[in-house]
Amino acid sequence: MPRYIALLRGINVSGQKIIKMEKLRSIFESMDYKNVITYIQSGNVIFDCEEDDPAFVRDRIVSELKVQLTFDIPVVIRTLEELHEVVENTPYQIVNAEANEQRYVTLLSHSATEAAIAKLEAFQNEVDEFRVKGLTVYLLIRKNYGESKFSNNFIEKKLGVSATTRNWETVNKLIQLAEGRS
Template identity: 40%
Template sequence: MRYISLLRGINVSGQKKIKMTDLKAVFEKMKLQDVETYIQSGNVVFSSPERNAGKLSAALEAGIKKAFGFDVSVIIRNAAEWQKILKSNPFLKRAEVPAKFMFVTLLSETATSAPETALRAYCRSGEEFALKGCELYLIYPNGSGKSKLNLNVIERQLNVTGTARNWNTMLALAEMLQKE
């Protein structure tokens, strides 16, 4: 089965530095196949006979901790889930929104609290979001860097772990999934 794993918070501001060649080696040491990385933010496409993404995630978190000495959350989606995520983006038909301003925060589990009121308070000038299952779709018309609706706020308000990727990265990873 083909998977995408997304590591949370590596290689950001010099924290939790991991070279992608070293990360790839960890995956391969764990007997995962067809391992490919994409950019420096911890995106890894791989194959595994394991059908339980939770087991894979826990094993990868343990392997990364052993190899690099720090905790990193790993969120995994299989190829079918990834395609569903891409098709479910409610903002795709909005031609005025460039892909670089669309993001998806992939959550470790379904949020237990209702996001509308909690997250709406952090939205600024045209920012929008839509929660669908374990994904929070976002538009940051002025870029994500200055937004108050950042990943730490999202995690705290929804009481889940997450990691965000921009739409261009989401599409690039989808292309990588197609390679066998």
């Protein structure tokens, strides 16, 4: 049975689209997903599901959330194996903690076109940097993510795809939880 991680975009931010994790867990359980775990308030859900088509699973979750919560929530789905690949393929293996460098990943819902990627790459700068690899945008932030030009909204607009961003620690914690390690 595949192990999935659903990453919801834009919930519990600035008092909008408020969802308690208890409610979110119950929605996933009502869809007959097993071993449901939520992690922090930003909408990370780990679960087992017999369906092996991630796009079908995502569409079902989006639809059920709309029915039960009455508002749209974009969802990005990754398998446990795909999250492992995200970590293994980072171009930023080493960060300078003394210089406050931080890693983030923006997970794309779909592949971006080469033209869109080129458009985004035109915004590279000395302060923060990024690399696009498949369905992942790896970010190396040198100041503060909240002040970075490369916000989730900016990346979505330039690439023309829905996405959600998580910090490096969250991605690794999701892997630990999905593997049954806490």
